[in-house]
Amino acid sequence: MAVEVPTPTGPARPDLKILETRIYRGPNVWSYQQAIHLVVDLGSLEEYPTVSLPGFTDQLIELVPGLDRHTCSRGRRGGFIERLREGTWLGHVAEHVALQLQTLAGHDSRRGKTRAVKGETGRYNVIYSYTDETVGVAAGKLAVRLINHLVDAEDGFDFEAELNAFLRQAERVAFGPSTSAILEEAASRDIPYIRLNSASLVQLGQGVHAQRIRATMTSKTGALAVDIAGDKDLTTKLLGSAGLPVPKQEAVRTQRGALEAARRIGFPVVVKPLDGNHGRGVCLDLQSDEEVEKAYDIAKAQSRRGIVVVESFVTGRDYRCLIVGGRMQAIAERVPAHVIGDGTHTVAELVDITNADPRRGVGHEKVLTKIKVDANALEVLAGQGHSLESVPPEGEMVKLALTGNMSTGGISIDRTYDAHPDNVEIAEEAARIVGLDVAGIDFICPDITYPVRETGGAICEVNAAPGFRMHTHPTVGEPQFIAKPVVDLLFPPGTQSRVPIVAVTGTNGKTTTARMIAHIFKGLGRKVGMTSTDGVVIDERLVIKADASGPRSARMVLQNPRVDFAVMEVARGGILREGLGYDRNDIAVVTNIAPDHLGMKGIDTLRQLADVKAVIVEAVPRDGFAVLNADDPHVRNMRRRCSGGIVWFSMAEPGSEVREFVDDYCRRGGRAVVLEPSDRGEMIVIKHGRRSMQLAWTHLLPATFGGAARFNIANALAAAGAAFAGGAPLHDIRQGLRTFATTYYLSPGRLNLVQVGNADVFVDYCHNAAGMKELGEFVDRYAEQKQGQSDLARMSRIGMIGAAGDRRDDDIRELGAVAAQHFDVLVVREDARLRGRKPGEAAALVAEGARTAMQEGARCRQVEIVLDELEATRHVLARTNPTDLVVLCVDQHSMVVAELEERTKHAQAGARTGNPAAPTSDPDLDPSTLTETAEAEGDEAEGEALATVPPEAQPVALDDTAV
Known part of the structure; x- marks a missing residue:
């Protein structure tokens, strides 16, 4: 059904603004799932649904084509486009654009809703789901900018550039493919997770059942094993001593040492950093002293400890074997970044054609990484007799990198089911020797289908925290669901992951x-x-x-x-x-x-x-x-x-x-x-x-x-x-x-009873009228119990109350009115945090409500105002007689209870020494001084004289009988 278009009063202006942003990190009033909540103001655009903005819908679809897949309320593909052409308000458009922008960033976000803010024309609640809150908020802001731009073009706004910046930001904060694979598997098993930092440190499970991962390192990964894997020289020695095939290798600290090691080992050699990763600084197939000298500088720049490894160059294909929990889970053949000549296009053009593959993106944004043409790539080209302007013949494979890492633009071919059992056993033994629960074993051999001990080959590296992308998203072959054994390792079947x-x-x-x-x-x-x-x-x-x-x-x-x-x-x-x-x-x-x-x-x-x-x-x-x-x-x-x-x-x-x-x-x-x-x-x-x-x-x-x-x-x-x-x-x-007793140690601030000078003093947090009604009824029943147990004079009920400043005036007055029904004397205090009120304002409203109730026949006889909570407490205690019932409704219960315990301690000391007026640690605690000071403060706060204190309520010194 088409929207009835209001009559505009002027030209459309880009008035859409975000007034408030909230991030819900769990179930909330709008959604069962985490969501972003934007409160937006359309301004003059309230008069302009999409049907009244010529060209708006067509431009929006052109810039964000994925919107045609949104079903919206129609429940079918293209439903949102129908709503756009029939007419919908721009807050609703912002919701869908924010969802689609997150989808472009690789985040599966599909749920949203837009509702008008009750009683405020032109303002809307825009709610949409998110995977990463930083990306979700950024998507909402960019959506609003784009909509305003389509209403009235903003100078200097380039949506393509803004979108690319947004995608780069999303890539920076997003989980890597390995972490994402583990979290998806955990979610499928109803295992909750909490992100612990802005990187890849994540907690799986809750409380005592929690396990942690950082990329593919887990709570069960030994620190010593990681150190061993990070030291390539030590790794090779350990594997060699166990009889596993490894290349000859030496660790050096100087360029001269690298040259001497290369001569001893014999050319060709490989030079690489001792503790590098992702193939950075690795130089292969070095045939001369000059190449070794140049490679040493490259490798040292990537070495954290300044140590470089020189090893024999093993020819063959590059295989990555993934071992989880001591068992082989996947094998991928890694092919370095390359292009295939067609006899027509130059190398540069072939690179552009290859990078146009929709599976390739920046960094880990997509399953493949775009090939980057840098100095190393030009050097590799030159080694093959090519440059960027060369036109390689049809079918020729032109390499742009020597290592097969996915992060440098390489591709992967799944070989999980092709490996010879002897090779599988060698890889599993290597992981056990190093001690890693999740290990990436790099094999170089002519063919993984034949035993490497017969065909030649070696284990070049053992990697902690191996990447999963080449296995979960191989370029060729079947994907391997390797996150399953990792989660099995952390949470074996039947293991709990949640606490009640x-x-x-x-x-x-x-x-x-x-x-x-x-x-x-x-x-x-x-x-x-x-x-x-x-x-x-x-x-x-x-x-x-x-x-x-x-x-x-x-x-x-x-x-x-x-x-x-x-x-x-x-x-x-x-x-x-x-x-x-x-x-x-x-x-x-x-x-x-x-x-x-x-x-x-x-x-x-x-x-x-x-x-x-x-x-x-x-x-x-x-x-x-x-x-x-x-x-x-x-x-x-x-x-x-x-x-x-x-x-x-x-x-x-x-x-x-x-x-x-x-x-x-x-x-x-x-x-x-x-x-x-x-x-x-x-x-x-x-x-x-x-x-x-x-x-x-x-x-x-x-x-x-x-x-x-x-x-x-x-x-x-x-x-x-x-x-x-x-x-x-x-x-x-x-x-x-x-x-369970309401003592201060089991339930602080909730109906704590303290005996002060033979008077019962209760400390409670009561701060609203409903709670005061319940508390007042308790006071009535408790006083009835005490009266039946004692023949002493009539018990006086003294209450200290206060209201939070962020309540409505009528609610604050009602608190005082209800309290007046149950207490003989009320002392009104204020919280330390006024919450937007002026000093004395909330207390005055409480007193007003109590006095109004007194005029209507309430029990209360006197209302006083002492704003400071501690001073109010001292004032109440000063006018308390033995057998009185006192209720202190507090804000800072620890301070008040400490004061009560101090009073009790000195009363007991006075009883032992025969000096009933034993001084306290504070000279201001003299009862007469307290009364005068408190009444003076009350006068100033109230702006009127206080009533005379009746004789039975006058403060008295405690005697031996009272104690």
């Missing part, structure tokens, strides 16, 4: 849930790698202290060679910024969806937020599980996005609508974790089909504080569901939950 990955997301509770899961599997003896908002933990050791809930931290865990089980806390921001950072997770846990981070990066509704967090559910394979909160309708809807099984968890009472839904699912063979109430309390029950397995009483779990922390009961249900889906035995799940 549990991904945990949600608005609240994901950190505690992740820690519970890690604790359970640690009890099973697993080496757990975990990411969370507190950092990266490897086997209970904090290795990086930072907000590590993003994709980079996930990759860091998967690269660690100790990790055999991974638990990833996945935050909304990381998914939007880079995707997951890995290809899939075996188990996905979603705790809940609540209003937080709304109004950021285009996420304005709970449904959109759920779509972002559902990425981990979409990344579950068919044999995996999603552990979903049945009580949350947004999470419940994610079941339709999961390819694997579902494990529900629910706190709903039996007989409720949600519980009936869960029970019905279990009756059909499903799994769930639920609560079963009784006179003795609530029992956590795991249901699988019609079986019910009792796990633990909720009030006996330390993390629930006698059942008061309902949110930790929900977290325990989620953790139990994940552990059950991960194959953990029932008794180990039970033991893990019973031994």
